[in-house]
Each structure stands twice: as C-alpha cells, then as structure tokens.
Amino acid sequence: MKKSKLLLLSTLLATTISSAPLYANPTAEILANYSQAAEGDKAMVESVYNQLNVMIDQQGAKPLTMIYLGSTQTLQGRDAFLPWNKMKYTEKGLATMAKGIGLLDTLPEDINQQERIQGLPEAYLAQAMAAVTYTSLPDMFNHFDRGYDMYLNLLNHESFVQQPFAASAWIYHTGIVAALKADDLPQAQVWLDTMESLDAHNPLTQTAKSLVASQG
Structure with a gap:
C-alpha cells in the first residue's frame, strides 16, 4: 500500500513538473x-x-x-x-x-544569474527593446519621454558599461539617436565618448560619431 502511494505521488509530481510553464x-x-x-x-x-x-x-x-x-x-x-x-x-x-x-x-536581481540573450542579461535586453520601441513610435502615442528615460537609466548604469560592447553597441547607437531627437546633445556626446572608449573603430561607433557631428 505504501509503495502504491509513493508511486502515485511520483506520478503526480512528474505530471505537474512536465505541465508547468518553462x-x-x-x-x-x-x-x-x-x-x-x-x-x-x-x-x-x-x-x-x-x-x-x-x-x-x-x-x-x-x-x-x-x-x-x-x-x-x-x-x-x-x-x-x-x-x-x-x-x-x-x-x-x-x-x-x-x-x-x-x-x-x-527576474533575479543579480544580472549574473539572469539568462544572457544576444550577449546581454535578459533584463537589459528587455529594457533596451522597450526603449527603442517607445522612442520609435509616432509622437501622437506620447511614449517618447518614457523610452528616453529608460535609455538614461540603462546606459548610465555602471554595470551596463561593463557588458560586452559587441552586444551593447546597438543600444548606445539607438540611445544617441533618441538623445538627438530629444535635443539632448550633451548626453549624446557622453554616450559617444563611452562608445569610443570601448571600441572607436566599431562601425556603430563611427555611425554614431557622424550623427553627433552633424548636430554640432
């Protein structure tokens, strides 16, 4: 009887685990x-x-x-x-x-415990995708400021700078595009300086440099 109960419990547990969302x-x-x-x-x-x-x-x-x-x-x-x-x-x-x-x-508060997607902790990629989407929408949806604030919080975070630049370069680039749209040239220059310090020869760094120069 005891073995039957254990078998039933094991079966129920296995079913629960297999049906649980991943x-x-x-x-x-x-x-x-x-x-x-x-x-x-x-x-x-x-x-x-x-x-x-x-x-x-x-x-x-x-x-x-x-x-x-x-x-x-x-x-x-x-x-x-x-x-x-x-x-x-x-x-x-x-x-x-x-x-x-x-x-x-x-998500785990420690980004080192998060899954890395496209070379970045999942929370960072999620915030970046939200920021680029918000700042790319037509003005009538009134989400640009929210998206730009997300860029400010993310790109100015100390641990974000420590991420592999090959994975984060596009986020700096789109952040600079948003900064220029917000007429925030000083912030765009700060992010460009960061890009140049990490990899001055990266194609996205060069593109961002041209964008900032065109607004100077």
Missing part, C-alpha cells in the same frame, strides 16, 4: 525573424506575432517575451492601412509591453 525567452530564430520584421518585412511581422503567442501559451510569459510581443504588435500598427487599426494594434502593443516591464521584478 518560462522561456525568445529563441534565436524568433529574434532573427523580429529583426527582419522591424526592417519592414510585413509577412515576417505576422510570423513573429504567431511564434511569440505560441511560445507564451506553451511556456509562460517572461518579461523579454512580452516586450518582444508588444513591440511586434506596434509593428502591426505600423503596417496597418486604416488609421483606427494603426491605433488599435499600437495601443495593444503598448499594453503588452507594460505587462512585460511589470514582470522585470520577477
């Missing part, structure tokens, strides 16, 4: 597809949207997954023909991203 981050394939979508591939937008939804349904929602899903929904808004659909998809994307940002507190 809370996975987006795969390399999904991230590559997202890049194509962001660059204007409309068919890929729908593909990424479906891939992320399947992942969330099967494995649970992590901050990065939700932020990528929300950003993808804003791309649906970008590509929509009718103005009300642009609004609908974009606002839905902003709501999804807000949920993702709200989940950041569920």
Whole structure:
C-alpha cells in the first residue's frame, strides 16, 4: 500500500513538473525573424506575432517575451492601412509591453544569474527593446519621454558599461539617436565618448560619431 502511494505521488509530481510553464525567452530564430520584421518585412511581422503567442501559451510569459510581443504588435500598427487599426494594434502593443516591464521584478536581481540573450542579461535586453520601441513610435502615442528615460537609466548604469560592447553597441547607437531627437546633445556626446572608449573603430561607433557631428 505504501509503495502504491509513493508511486502515485511520483506520478503526480512528474505530471505537474512536465505541465508547468518553462518560462522561456525568445529563441534565436524568433529574434532573427523580429529583426527582419522591424526592417519592414510585413509577412515576417505576422510570423513573429504567431511564434511569440505560441511560445507564451506553451511556456509562460517572461518579461523579454512580452516586450518582444508588444513591440511586434506596434509593428502591426505600423503596417496597418486604416488609421483606427494603426491605433488599435499600437495601443495593444503598448499594453503588452507594460505587462512585460511589470514582470522585470520577477527576474533575479543579480544580472549574473539572469539568462544572457544576444550577449546581454535578459533584463537589459528587455529594457533596451522597450526603449527603442517607445522612442520609435509616432509622437501622437506620447511614449517618447518614457523610452528616453529608460535609455538614461540603462546606459548610465555602471554595470551596463561593463557588458560586452559587441552586444551593447546597438543600444548606445539607438540611445544617441533618441538623445538627438530629444535635443539632448550633451548626453549624446557622453554616450559617444563611452562608445569610443570601448571600441572607436566599431562601425556603430563611427555611425554614431557622424550623427553627433552633424548636430554640432
């Protein structure tokens, strides 16, 4: 009788574990597809949207997954023909991203204990994706300031500077683009100085240097 109870308990435990969400981050394939979508591939937008939804349904929602899903929904808004659909998809994307940002507190506080995605701790990549999405939206959605504040908090954080520059260069670059849009040339110069100190010959450093020089 005791063995039967133990066997039943073991079976129930195994079933619970196997059915529990894995809370996975987006795969390399999904991230590559997202890049194509962001660059204007409309068919890929729908593909990424479906891939992320399947992942969330099967494995649970992590901050990065939700932020990528929300950003993808804003791309649906970008590509929509009718103005009300642009609004609908974009606002839905902003709501999804807000949920993702709200989940950041569920990650380990120590970034060294977080999963690294594209060379960065997942919280850093999540914040960067939110920042670049917010600052890229049309002004009527009133999220630029929020996105720029995220850049200020992230890029000026001491531990972010210590991340591999090959992984973080694009975030400095997009942060500088946002700073120039905000007419904050001093901050753009500070971030450019950081880029040059880390790798002056990196193509993104050179591009950022040209952008800042054009505003001087």
